[in-house]
Amino acid sequence: MKELLQERLAERIEGFVNGKREIQPSCSKFAQKKELFHRREAEVVKLKGKGKIKGYLQDKTRVYYVVHLEYLVRQGEQYYIEEEVEERVASFYQGKLQRDEELKPHYSSITIEEEDSGQQRVGYERITYQYDRLKAVQYAEKWWNSYNPAYKSFDVDCTNFISQCLRAGGAPMRGMPSRGKGWWMSGNNWSYSWSVANALKVYLGSSIVGLRAKTVSSAEQLTYGDVICYDFEGDGRYNHNTIVTGFDAVGMPLVNAHTTNSRMRYWSYEDSTAYTPNIQYKFFSIQDDR
Structure with a gap:
């Protein structure tokens, strides 16, 4: 055999x-x-x-x-x-x-809207940080085809992997112990936004406290350490995430990801078995808060 x-x-x-x-x-x-x-x-x-x-x-x-x-x-x-x-x-x-x-990769189709989308409210203090894009990319390169034993791994691991990359870049966690609030992992517990593709997309699109991102209109506007979210069916439920780790000869992003473990893959995923003509993308530029 x-x-x-x-x-x-x-x-x-x-x-x-x-x-x-x-x-x-x-x-x-x-x-x-x-x-x-x-x-x-x-x-x-x-x-x-x-x-x-x-x-x-x-x-x-x-x-x-x-x-x-x-x-x-x-x-x-x-x-x-x-x-x-x-x-x-x-x-x-x-x-x-x-x-x-x-085997067709099983990307998450779960839609979980956070109780707390990340909008600032009374009692939240500003969390200052500077996102280290180099460290985020270095982490994505080191662990793209393996699993850091310091974290729990999942059968559908793409969002967990991206969260780890963001954390390696210095993005601050907040919201624990409520799984429906903030973005965090601690021991054997974690927020939905840490591990569920659609919940991370919701969080990045709305948070103004701690980890924050700016939505941009095209892949060309991204740089190292930024995040792309994928809705393969175009039904509003985002089910995959990747991180930008490089660029091709014309400046288009190349990405690393888990679930189907990939390194320096062209960002559009048109070569994926999950791809459909209805695919939708969200492009997030991670922001500093200094």
């Missing part, structure tokens, strides 16, 4: 880089990604993949495994490496590979 999966991965890589027909049905995500690179006038010079079996299902006829992909991208005179981790399931019958598919 391991050898067959390695052969399958090699076929997918060759098909992506050289444009050759794959033996198995073509991977729609690879096709989307290739089209996105084409529209950006970028090309993948080299693609490497490494797989690891994580477990077996149904009397070893189904294999759960992960693939770490590294794309060496050239865009004009600039080169950079994009990385992502796929979770996949392969099905076998009589020792032959029958089906190999990526």
Whole structure:
């Protein structure tokens, strides 16, 4: 099984880089990604993949495994490496590979409106801080494909990861112990805004105490350490968040994220299996309070 999966991965890589027909049905995500690179006038010079079996299902006829992909991208005179981790399931019958598919990432669809959106009220004192964008990005680079044991991790971990990056940049917590107030994590408890995508979007869009952000109209207006929120279905429920960690050759943001662990990924997520034509974005520029 391991050898067959390695052969399958090699076929997918060759098909992506050289444009050759794959033996198995073509991977729609690879096709989307290739089209996105084409529209950006970028090309993948080299693609490497490494797989690891994580477990077996149904009397070893189904294999759960992960693939770490590294794309060496050239865009004009600039080169950079994009990385992502796929979770996949392969099905076998009589020792032959029958089906190999990526597990669709489960992004949060929960909508939780905070009791306290972050607006200043009597009794709140101003919390001064300066956001250290370098430290936020360094944290996002260090932990993009692993989990800091100092924090609880979640099955749907994207917002928890972004909150940790913001905290590494010096963003102040407030509101504990009420889960519906502020933005915080303490021990085995945390606010909704710390871990739920839509709640963080609500908080960033309204807070004027502690962690604050300014809504901007386009991705081009963002810089290192800023946050993008995604509503894949366009139904008003935001279900994913990323942090800006770099820029491509024309100045468009590249992002890091958890859930589908990704590094230096193009910000639009048009190559995601969760993408729909109805996608909506919110762009947040993190503000200092000095």
